[in-house]
Each structure stands twice: as C-alpha cells, then as structure tokens.
Amino acid sequence: MSSELAPSPYTPSHLSPPQTSTVLQMSGDDVPNLDGHREQLRLFKEALQLPLTFNAGPFIPQKMYMPHTNSDRRRYVEEIDLQQPIYFWMEGPDECGIPLVDALHSRVRRLRQRDEPVFEGRGPSISVRIQWPGYRPWSRQIPTKDFRSPPQPITKAKLAKNIAKCVERFLSARTGTPLEDDVDPRWKVGPRNYEIKLEDLYLVSMHHVSMGSWQPHLRLRRPL
Secondary structure (H helix, E strand, O other): OOOOOOOOOOOOHHHOOOOOOOOOOOOOOOOOOOOHHHHHHHHHHHHHHOOOOOOOOOEOOOOOOOOOOHHHHHHHHHOOOOOOOEEOEEOOOOEEOEEHHHHHOOOOOOEOOOOOEOOOOOOOEEEEEEOOOOOOOEEEEEEOEOOOOOOOEOEHHHHHHHHHHHHHHHHHHHOOOOOOOOOOHHHOEOOOOOOEOHHHEEEEEEEEEEOOEEEEEEEEOOOO
C-alpha cells in the first residue's frame, strides 16, 4: 500500500478500513444514538479525510442536507437516533471509494463486506439526497429490502448499485440545466469531455442526515 493511502496512528477508527468481515461498524445500523445533527455533520466533514488513490480528484462539495423548517428539523433530525455512516472500503489497495460505474455493473469483488446486510430493522425505503453545487437539491427513494419472501435487508453491494442508479438519474435529469451563476463551471454535469459523468465518480460513504434520508459522499476519479 502506498504511503498516500496509509492512515496515521491518530486516524479515527471509522476512517481506517475494517480488519475483518465481522466488524459491523461500517454497516450503518450498528451503533445508534449518535448526538444528532452536530455529530453527523462532524462525521460528514471527517469523511473528506478518507484515503483514496493518489490521483483521485476532489470531493463534490455538497452541503449536508437539513430539513427546511424548524418543526421538521426537530421531528426528523433532533428527536431521532441518527445512524453511523456507511463506508465503502476497498481491498488491493486499501482505500475508501468504489467507482460508481463498477457498482452499477456489480463489479464489487474488491468491496469489503460486500455481502453484509445494511439497514436492518429499518423501513422499506430511504430517500437519497444529492446537494450538487450549482443545481437544485435532488432526491430519490430506493428500497432497503430485497425481493425474497419474506423480504431481507439489502447488502452493501446492492446499496452501492442502487446509489449508482440514483446518481445516474440525477446526472441525466440535470444534463443541459444551467449552473447557478456563482458556481465554478467545472462542476457542470453532462456527456462532454469537460463535464462530469457517472464514470468520473467514486461513492465514498453514505450519511444518515434525517429520519428517512441518507446522503452520499461522492468524489471525482480525476482532477477537476
């Protein structure tokens, strides 16, 4: 493993890869009762330190989602148990982030704990929130259960695939939409060489931002 990927002795445990498949801190449901929005915001910012290959680009600079009204913030954020983030650690080399195009096509051999269930004990779906710079906020529901009888929680690999489909739909919906005036034009999405496409993106982590909503941390696979 290259020196760029090696965590320091002071790296928080959630910013280092799990040591065995039995480590469930990455499952997203294992440790409830985090200290609300403030703690989630800290974890959302800390995820920017997660290691990736030396030539990876910047994270997409999203603001963490927050309900608009005070009553919704109390009901959906402050009065519930927000869950631990889900991290997409890879093997060979150890790094955090799966290419979305690989997730979409189920190329997940390198994904650690790919068969571990996520969202155990949760409802049938979640909303995925994307706060891409320069575009209106976007959301899409995805299932948290598979199609077996009775339904079982989806795996981490299936979650990555569902997020890839969500991001693909977001990119399609926003292609051709002008960016807001004060945003760096390099964040524009679309099919052209200088625009951002699905194959340009890693899925690094998922963050529980309100009762039924999770937000992905996305990172470029190339310089901006």
